[in-house]
Amino acid sequence: MKNVLCVKNLVKFQLAILIILLISSCNKPLTLDVAKDLIIQKYQYPQVDIRNYELSTTKEYDLISTKEKISTSDYTPPKLKFLSELENAGFITYSFDLLSANVYGSRWDGVGDEAGPGFTREIKYFTGKKTGRRHTYLIKAIYKHSGILTEKGKQDFIDENRFKVSNTAFGEITGKVESKELNITEVKYTTIVTPTSFGQAIFNIQGQTIEDSVEFRKYDDGWRIEKTNP
Numbered sequence: 001m002k003n004v005l006c007v008k009n010l011v012k013f014q015l016a017i018l019i020i021l022l023i024s025s026c027n028k029p030l031t032l033d034v035a036k037d038l039i040i041q042k043y044q045y046p047q048v049d050i051r052n053y054e055l056s057t058t059k060e061y062d063l064i065s066t067k068e069k070i071s072t073s074d075y076t077p078p079k080l081k082f083l084s085e086l087e088n089a090g091f092i093t094y095s096f097d098l099l100s101a102n103v104y105g106s107r108w109d110g111v112g113d114e115a116g117p118g119f120t121r122e123i124k125y126f127t128g129k130k131t132g133r134r135h136t137y138l139i140k141a142i143y144k145h146s147g148i149l150t151e152k153g154k155q156d157f158i159d160e161n162r163f164k165v166s167n168t169a170f171g172e173i174t175g176k177v178e179s180k181e182l183n184i185t186e187v188k189y190t191t192i193v194t195p196t197s198f199g200q201a202i203f204n205i206q207g208q209t210i211e212d213s214v215e216f217r218k219y220d221d222g223w224r225i226e227k228t229n230p
Contacts, residue, residue: 035185036173038216038225039189046167046168048168052161053162053202056144059142060141061075062138063140063141065137070101072098075098076096077145086202094145096146155197155198156197164196165196166194167193167194169191184217185215186215187213187215193207195207
């Protein structure tokens with residue numbers, strides 16, 4: 001009988017210890033290390049910002065040529081701004097390709113007449129001469145404007161038209177405010193944005209430190225992030 005009582009008392013004692021440990025665990029405040037780990041896990045820091053930027057496009061031109069059939073070298077289209085920005089920053093080499101050229105008419109022009117944009121080199125040679133006439137062709141040409149990535153451009157290139165423009169890393173926890181009656185703790189922290197060379201040159205992304213905060217609520221199984229404060 002005494003042995004039975006001893007066993008019962010031992011079980012009661014063990015249960016009491018477990019309850020005490022559980023209560024102690026539940027009352028344990030949120031530590032900075034736990035908060036940091038949960039924030040990094042929740043928002044998956046470091047984050048990589050990736051954006052699309054087209055590296056090619058096509059454009060149609062109305063040309064006047066002395067040749068019925070033209071080649072890429074007969075006409076150099078004006079460079080497009082969005083590719084010129086890449087070229088000026090050293091990310092690409094600009095390239096032109098003639099995709100199609102269809103004659104839709106012809107005429108006799110005075111050699112000295114203003115024939116509009118799209119002169120071939122041969123027409124340019126005769127420009128300014130006031131005598132004689134020249135047979136010209138009216139052509140609709142489609143050119144492809146492309147950017148060929150340089151070694152610098154390849155550094156931030158992901159795939160297709162996607163580029164890495166910045167990295168956002170967890171900075172540090174700057175403070176916390178506990179609301180014990182609500183089982184809530186607000187944690188303030190910073191993140192650090194570092195632009196890539198592509199992001200800074202093309203999208204004007206600047207390095208900065210951003211202040212943010214989140215609210216944690218305590219549950220039986222531990223602390224959880226409830227919401228991000230604006």
